[in-house]
Amino acid sequence: MELNWSTFILEILNFLVLVWILKRFFYRPVLNVLARRRAGIEKILSDAKTLHHDAEALQAQYRGRLADWELERQQAREQLVREIEEERAQRLAALQSELEQEREKARVAEARRQSDAMHKAEETALIQAARFASRVLGQVACPELEEKLLGLVIDELPQLPAEQIAALRNNRGQIPETIVVASAFPLSDSQRQKLRKALIATTGTDLPLHFEQDVEILAGVRITIGPWVLGANLRDELRSFAEFAHDTRYS
């Protein structure tokens, strides 16, 4: 158990050399590798954190975007609902207007129909009245009545409108050579002469008269000068009455 100073000093030196050897060839390389690995791990962790932060930022961004989309969707839906309501209101108004027009049309059509029915009834009544009057007048028709009507014609001929008299005279070239005078009863010579004078005074020429008998006209005369027909008989008067009623309806 004695202390050897040579060994003591050499052991000190040996240990210091060993410290240097292990530090140079063992601790430093291993610590460097550990440091590199730690740095790599730190870098991976840093990258992972960066990725995590990026992912969180993206997530927040997408959440915000989703919220915006949801808001836009809500606004678009509200806009659509408003547009649908407006369109519905417009269409309802248009339908209401169209319905009112249809109602007006129906009302006008109904009024027209009622008016037509009334006029038709009036026309029928007039026709019936004309028939009745024809029948009655046919029963009361007689030479005396015809004479009166002839006298009325003779009196009225000079009183025809000037235009009509001028037309009779100007269109004379187109008139047949004779003037046809139809009567329900045979005219006497005096009556024929009076009529001739009146016609000459009216037409301004002496055309031969052709007298014929037509019982259909009931009483009175019908004077045909080419296209001109002057009716002064019951039949034509009644027809004129009925045509007047008809013309009054459709005028």
Place this chain on the structure above:
Amino acid sequence: MEDIDILASVVFQIGPVAITSTVITTWLLMAVLGLFAWITTRHLATQPGPLQTALEGVVASIEQAVAAVAPQQAQQLMPFIGTLWIFLVIANLSGLIPGVHSPTRDLSATAALAILVFLSVHWFGIRTQGLKRYLRHYLTPSPILLPFHLISEVTRTIALAVRLFGNIMSLEMTALLILLVAGFLAPVPILMLHIVEALVQAYIFGMLALIYVAGGLQSQQLRQKTKE
């Protein structure tokens, strides 16, 4: 005792310097450790193999143990304390090899290590805090305690050297005596105990050295913090 070759013997002499078997064994261990370190750390990869994993485990464990006691000076203390642990484990276990005696069964070697620990306490303390501030800690908390501090420095260094020397030398002597008395293979249980004792003594020596060094560093730091 010299007859049974339990104590270190002088192998050869270089002038006044006597080269003992302890020194030669230490050189062999240094060569083995240096060669092993050089070979195994030539091609360290980022993706480690089994051997590299084991080496990294050893270094990381030493670093963590040092950092647990002295976290601020871990990088400075780690080579010294780590070398103490590694060398003592190998040196203590080398006694199991037939014909080889552990260097730590020589008081000269353990005293050399204890002196290194003693010096390193002051070296790291002065290096970190400066000479004046370091020496001031011997006067705290009261100058009356200065003799006790000085006695403590000496006795703990002696205890450090004698504890390791006594344990390893007694283990080897016990194994040798049993071999002489009981014959071949009889000391095997004692050799099993030798393994455990070698590891425990290496750990104790290194940990005490770490605590002494860290104590010299942190006592002043604690005073500074208290003043602040």
